[in-house]
Amino acid sequence: MFTKSIKVVLMNEIVNHIGTKIKQFRKQKGLTQAELAEKINVDPKYISRLETGTSTPSIAIIARLGEVLNVDIFNFFVVESKEKKTHIIELINSRLVKATVKELNAIFEIVSVITEQKS
Numbered sequence: 001m002f003t004k005s006i007k008v009v010l011m012n013e014i015v016n017h018i019g020t021k022i023k024q025f026r027k028q029k030g031l032t033q034a035e036l037a038e039k040i041n042v043d044p045k046y047i048s049r050l051e052t053g054t055s056t057p058s059i060a061i062i063a064r065l066g067e068v069l070n071v072d073i074f075n076f077f078v079v080e081s082k083e084k085k086t087h088i089i090e091l092i093n094s095r096l097v098k099a100t101v102k103e104l105n106a107i108f109e110i111v112s113v114i115t116e117q118k119s
Helices: 004-028 033-040 044-052 059-069 082-096 101-118
Strands: none
Touching (some): 004 044, 004 059, 004 082, 033 044, 033 059
16 A cells, blocks of 8 residues: 555654654653663663664563653654644655655545544
């Protein structure tokens, strides 16, 4: 349905978003990268890579982060503010201009199904 390049771009955006959330929750908890790394038993450089989106966390790591940061893992995936939502829409739009008509039709169908489920 999606081309490989679209999947990669979407995955990168998701990983970047999760990294931003990890950093946000870590700072709210008053932890350094080294302190968080120690609590979940990973290298501090790994925390840095997660926060910058250069490494993809496993579900197990996300679960451990949630426990240590006292955050439901769902919150790593949630876009909370209107500004972030607008930013993501802009990112999607910038990618859509590169899509074929067939890909755009498929994307429209997916978005239609998702948004109808919320009604």
